[in-house]
Amino acid sequence: MPELPEVTTIVRNLKEQLLERIIISVIVREEKLVGFPEDISTFIDEVCGKKILDINRRGKYILIKLGDELGEDIVDGKLLVIHLRMTGKLLIKDGTEECDKHTHIIFRLDNGQDLRFNNIRKFGRVYLIDEDRLEDAGGLAELGPEPLADDLTPEVFRSMLKRRKAGIKSLLLNQKFIAGVGNIYADEALFRAGINPGKKADSLSEQEMDRLYYALREVLQQGIKYNGTTFSDYVNALGKAGDFQHKLLVYQKQGEKCPRCGHEITREKIGGRSSHYCPHCQE
DNA sequence: CGAGGTACCTGACAGC
């Protein structure tokens, strides 16, 4: 479900609410959602009693740094890594509140609250890994650069694109190429840059590459500013919907008029994903 | 490397 702006919003909520909290117990109702370690009781044992020291984002992964209750000097720090995939939610709830049928993992905290991993389609995953073993958490170790990082300059972005022959939309969705971009923000960035989603990356002009660079960063920053996009059921960790759906220009707008030129926006499968674009503005 | 397919799951919605 969520892309970079939605995960950023969730991480901000979690950070405001959960720092310094201690996880006193863990209930795993659906074992397949634990991606690492393989042994569920090891996972539970190693999470219980730990204090939440920090919470960050990398791509679409949520990284929760855990330490010992008294420890300031954490030698072998652990990371609780969570990927929400399509329908995952992390919700902060009072422990007395009833869980719905899609709550699959519950982290009970020392203040009576729960952190609940809710996941209709069960695609999401939770990993407990050593901080220096990112490769144990799915694709975390292989992520490409952060699109909003200072050191991802237009020059760096151009050189990345020039080395690739894949279609530009597919490439933007490839987490090894660039981290955190999903279907909504890829379509919106390509529209704002005026680039056809099927165009080969290395065939873009330098001007197009630069337009895409700025469009992508702008659309992600706007998405963060508006607390993400709620298309069907995304909510942040406090259960609140986002607002960026009101700012979308092409995503799910097929059949409507292009806001720039008035031609009809089309939807077409590109790289296996439905893609929304204006055939006139985007060549 | 790149393209295309399947698989993993559940629910919403359209059409009959």
Add this chain to the structure above:
DNA sequence: TGCTGTCAGGTACCTC
């Protein structure tokens, strides 16, 4: 009502 097909914000894994 109820069946069937399609679609969904993601990723892993497979073959060619």
